[in-house]
Amino acid sequence: MPPIIELQNVSKEYHNEDVVTPVLHNLNFKIEKGEFVAIMGPSGSGKSTLMHILGFLDKITSGKYFFEGRDVSTLEDDELAQMRGNSIGFVFQAFHLLPRTTILENVMLPLIYTNVPEKERIKRATEALDSVGLSHRLQFSPGQLSGGEKQRAAIARALVNNPSVIFADEPTGNLDSKSGLQVMKILQKLNLEGHTIILVTHEKYTADHAKRILRVSDGEIISDEQVKVRLIAKDAEDLVK
Amino acid sequence: MNLLENIHGVWNLIGRNKMRSFLTMLGIIIGIMSVIIVMSVGAGAQSLIINQVSSLGSNLVGVLPGKSDEKGPPASAFGVVITSLKSDDIQELLKEDPHFIAATGYVKGTDTVAWGDQKTDTTFVGVNADLPNVEDAAVEKGRFFSDDEDKGSDKVAVIGSQVAKDLFGDQDPLGQTIKIKKTTFSIIGVMKMRGTSGFQNQDNQIFVPLSTAQKLLLGIDYISFARLKVDNAANVNDSMDQAGTILRERHKIDRPEDDDFSVRSMAQGLDAITKITDALKFFLVAVASIALIVGGVGIMNIMLAAVQERTREIGLRKAVGAKNSHIVQQFLIETVMITFIGGLLGIILGVLVSYFVAKVAQGMGYSWDFVVPIPAILLGCFVSIGIGLIFGITPARHASKLDPIEALRYE
Structure with a gap:
């Protein structure tokens, strides 16, 4: 089986009028199914751009990007949109839940764009919310939820399409430490259940919850190693099934 | 989706x-x-x-002074006064074509009419004695003036129901005298209420003999409009042609293009x-x-x-x-x-x-x-x-x- 993600000599530069800004240089790495990888680096290091490329939100300038063995560097916008809908789940630092829309409908959103019938949508969204411990909040709107609950709802949304990879971009960045721990615990649980998870963070503490850390600096990978002393989030387990 | x-x-x-x-x-x-x-x-x-x-009836023919396009408005609509049409023209048409069964010319003016201290602004209309027949209008009280009174320029008036109410209130207007343009008229009849219709209140007008209105009130010898009633709607077109021929002869006109009058049917008017x-x-x-x-x-x-x-x-x-x-x-x-x-x-x-x-x-x-x-x-x-x-x-x-x-x- 091919790796889920394989980058070969991937570079990215931004062209703004005549100014060329290089962002990523010659990246080469693989991520296998079931891994829990943290991409870590200071702001401006290019880690966000890397996540956008891996999540089909941005395109590479040169090199090859294989996703589950398929070369995605040449795909059109609509095909990329389809890939995002089918194979990727995003968790953002700012949650990005639709306001004035129930949590259930928010979680159902990715299923709408992949043509899942309505009954199936409700069933899968309910299950996803159940697995992050929010089955009592289905009809709430995001404004009625705490920060931790919002992020758990966002994880449910990332999960609902049963994607190949879940990307979490600073998922604990807007949360207090207790809620942050809950979120990390859920991510670890999902990884344990077989989900591939890529975490983007600038914090060593958060990155240490992953199994492997890719350190990015100035657009290059400066280290790629397994986490030696892995942190396991245990707090508040009663909130999570 | x-x-x-x-x-x-x-x-x-x-x-x-x-x-x-x-x-x-x-x-x-x-x-x-x-x-x-x-x-x-x-x-x-x-x-x-x-x-x-159309409530006036589909068997009416109108005669207007001045030539006008069949489809367009008459010259009078633009404020042009044409004096070529005379009352005699209409009487002649009535005489010559047996299908015309009634006819009246019209002249109009407005004045503040007085009875004692009571005053009201109203329209006075000079018409022939045939008017009730032409317009299907009935007299409520008294009578309409006769042909002789018309020809003799008698100072008699038939008032509309609104005028009766405004001037006389509950009193009987018959036999009373009113002043129109300083001329004294005696009231011989009150028209039945006809209702407000169109842009004109049909009840707020006074009918006086045509010749009286021409000579004493307006000082003119022409009429501004005439209506003729045809015995049967089927004869309207023939009678219109006939009217054209007669009027041309009377006005010494050779070609229809030079007409100084126009004959219209209600259908054309509606159009x-x-x-x-x-x-x-x-x-x-x-x-x-x-x-x-x-x-x-x-x-x-x-x-x-x-x-x-x-x-x-x-x-x-x-x-x-x-x-x-x-x-x-x-x-x-x-x-x-x-x-x-x-x-x-x-x-x-x-x-x-x-x-x-x-x-x-x-x-x-x-x-x-x-x-x-x-x-x-x-x-x-x-x-x-x-x-x-x-x-x-x-x-x-x-x-x-x-x-x-x-x-x-x-x-």
């Missing part, structure tokens, strides 16, 4: 922002409402005029009125349509602002798999739905207002039909959808072209 689901989603969205959605719709509501009102009230007003004209009122109606609809365009631009503006405001939502939708076409569809449906709902509300309001206008007009005694023009309603529906499509496409494309990364970063 199918269309129905999209519509359902957008419906919820509109429902969550009721106030703003309503304000957005307002331009369209007002625009469609104005179009409906103009078309419906216009049709009502048209029916009023046509009802009035001309319909054409004029139609033109007026379309002009008003065009004016009302400007409101629609303004409304459309307003909606485009608000939708562009909505795209800006929902940048993050658009970015998120793209991140979870929405294609550009999904975003275009979503925004376009939203705009069309707003304009369509606005259109429906506008139609309902427009119909209600038109109904109200019709009821008020009917209550005032006008024979005003309440007409809901189905074409106007269909037009309203299609136009409101069309405006949504036209003014919605720019904001929708704007939204779909947003870069999802930028959109997600947008605060």
Whole structure:
């Protein structure tokens, strides 16, 4: 089986009028199914751009990007949109839940764009919310939820399409430490259940919850190693099934 | 994702922002409402005029001084006074063509008429003794003046019911004398109430013999208009031709192109009125349509602002798999739905207002039909959808072209 993600000599530069800004240089790495990888680096290091490329939100300038063995560097916008809908789940630092829309409908959103019938949508969204411990909040709107609950709802949304990879971009960045721990615990649980998870963070503490850390600096990978002393989030387990 | 689901989603969205959605719709509501009102009230007003004209009967022939195009308005409509038509012309027509069974000429003037201290502004009409027959008008009290009184320029008057009420109140006007233009007339009859019809109150006028009005009140020897009654509607066209021939002979005219008069039937009159009122109606609809365009631009503006405001939502939708076409569809449906709902509300309001206008007009005694023009309603529906499509496409494309990364970063 091919790796889920394989980058070969991937570079990215931004062209703004005549100014060329290089962002990523010659990246080469693989991520296998079931891994829990943290991409870590200071702001401006290019880690966000890397996540956008891996999540089909941005395109590479040169090199090859294989996703589950398929070369995605040449795909059109609509095909990329389809890939995002089918194979990727995003968790953002700012949650990005639709306001004035129930949590259930928010979680159902990715299923709408992949043509899942309505009954199936409700069933899968309910299950996803159940697995992050929010089955009592289905009809709430995001404004009625705490920060931790919002992020758990966002994880449910990332999960609902049963994607190949879940990307979490600073998922604990807007949360207090207790809620942050809950979120990390859920991510670890999902990884344990077989989900591939890529975490983007600038914090060593958060990155240490992953199994492997890719350190990015100035657009290059400066280290790629397994986490030696892995942190396991245990707090508040009663909130999570 | 199918269309129905999209519509359902957008419906919820509109429902969550009721106030703003309503304000957005307002331009369209007002625009469609104005179009409906103009078309419906216009049709009502048209029916009023046509009802009035045709109530006079379809076997009437009018003779007007001056040549005029068959379809166009007569010269007198432009304020031109033509003095070529005389009362004798009309009497001659009555004599020559056996199909003409009654005829009267008309001259009109206005004055403040006095009885003692009581005064009222009214119209005095000089007519021949045949008028009750020509206009199917009945006398309530007393009698109409006779042919002899007409020929003898007697100072007698038959007053309309409104005049009777205004001047005499509960007292009996018969035998009383009134002053019109300083000339004293004795009242010999009161007309039966005819109702307000058209733009003229038929009850607020005084009939006096034609020759009296010409000589004593106006100082003229011509008539401004004449009506002749034909025995049978089938003979109208023949009699019109006949009238033309007779009048040409009397006025020593060789070719019809040189006519100094025109003969019209009621059908032609109706035709001309319909054409004029139609033109007026379309002009008003065009004016009302400007409101629609303004409304459309307003909606485009608000939708562009909505795209800006929902940048993050658009970015998120793209991140979870929405294609550009999904975003275009979503925004376009939203705009069309707003304009369509606005259109429906506008139609309902427009119909209600038109109904109200019709009821008020009917209550005032006008024979005003309440007409809901189905074409106007269909037009309203299609136009409101069309405006949504036209003014919605720019904001929708704007939204779909947003870069999802930028959109997600947008605060």
